[in-house]
Amino acid sequence: MSDLILFWHRRDLRISDNTGLAAARQRSQKVVGVFCLDPNILERDDVAPVRVTYMIGCLQQLQQRYAQIGSQLLILQGEPREAIPALATALSAKAVFWNWDVEPYSQVRDRTVIESLKEKGIQVLEENWDQILHSPDDIFTGSNQPYTVFTPFWRNWSSKPKAAPADTLKDVEGLSEQELQTAKQAGAIALPTAKDLGFKWENGLVIEPGEAAAQERLEQFCHRAIEEYKEQRNFPANDGTSQLSAALKFGAIGIRTVWAATVEVMENTRSDEAQTSIRAWQQELAWREFYQHAMYHFPELEQGAYRQQFKNFPYENNEEYFQAWCEGRTGYPIVDAAMRQMNNIGWMHNRCRMIVANFLTKDLLIDPRLGEKYFYQRLIDGDLSANNGGWQWSASSGMDPKPIRIFNPASQAQKFDPEGEYIREWLLELRSFDTEELLSGNISKRDRAAVDYPDPIVDHKIQQRQFKLIYQQQRGDSVNS
């Protein structure tokens, strides 16, 4: 009889191209999955109902995948440091394997689980990376330090060979009926719905959960859009990006599979333009890793600004302004359209994420941590490292060096939504206005009142001057806009 290995899934909700799972299968034929609904995560006040709904959908699909190959995915609910060792002990598991994570909470949690398992004589697989192409300890500067600037990171990271996708789990043995009973006694439960867990999301999912849907999305994107990515990626009204972020966050797709797909399209195209686009998309995957490595090496990023002059920045934090920003009622059409997109579907285009984050921090003078949390409460793809990196980049408080960027909402709209399609899609009350009015925001008080659309809550020109002044007082640096 084979030894039982439990594989603890966390943000790798798939059986294909999963490095830890493939390692478990190499060790034994009897591999059973487990997922733990962790109150330390689910009871935080920044959990997005849409994200939990997507995650539960991925877990449903994963249970089906395990059933198809003759094994099971068990669900636990409780403190991982108690629930995982209790299940492993009850089932006399030889080992518990899982993939490593960069997030500060995961690092602490995993150490307590390892301790508890080792005390019970159960083996673990340590330091196994799966969700990134290179371990954070593999990409260092010449002086052996973590990178704090993206471009040299990218040069180093992109020059390194990438691993091929890991073997898909197959030919496995699951638990017997009797062992399943034991698992239940040790805490295994039926998979709850998001609603059972107290999360209400009624707007449907714009991104279909699960491994098969993620694979299909990747194929579709690589079939066509990736070759036009550089051109299309900045226009929120167009379907020019992959929308793979939720799948990458929860690991519904393996990063090696994603990378291999980009290499394949690169090999099959001779057009310089297409190759530049594919490279641009690969670079986004590198940004994702840059932020994950940064979170691993500098866990204090979770608490706030990286740059010294932003650590005590005197943000005004006007509550009414913050509320208006959250609701998409600032009176700036491109900002409001973007916020309503996120509030409605739980996803926002990258260009718009940059616009609204810039607006909150530079025009409304509100602490980026408030915006970061609001995003996390709403996004289907909410990810600590990417969200923190995006907010710090937009607030100019992060690792990227000067210049300080101040976006003008009207110029952004004119450049990236030139027909006003995106604004019209999300601001129904402004649908019949002229494009010029939508883009510039030059709409009379009377016209605004007639459709119950607010006046601008601040004046961009005044606010940007104010921001620059405060910034210069803090440090005396120059500011570009």
Ligand SMILES: Cc1cc2nc3c(=O)[nH]c(=O)nc-3n(C[C@H](O)[C@H](O)[C@H](O)COP(=O)(O)OP(=O)(O)OC[C@H]3O[C@@H](n4cnc5c(N)ncnc54)[C@H](O)[C@@H]3O)c2cc1C
């Ligand atoms: C303020 C702000 C907050 C953000 N919050 C998140 C977040 O919580 N979760 C998240 O996944 N992304 C976040 N991003 C990054 C980016 O906006 C999204 O990854 C992207 O919009 C997702 O759409 P896509 O999958 O179509 O991206 P594509 O353009 O197709 O990019 C492919 C993949 O690369 C990664 N990626 C792309 N851009 C970035 C980036 N700038 N930083 C890190 N990874 C990137 C994502 O995994 C994405 O799926 C944020 C950006 C900003 C400016």
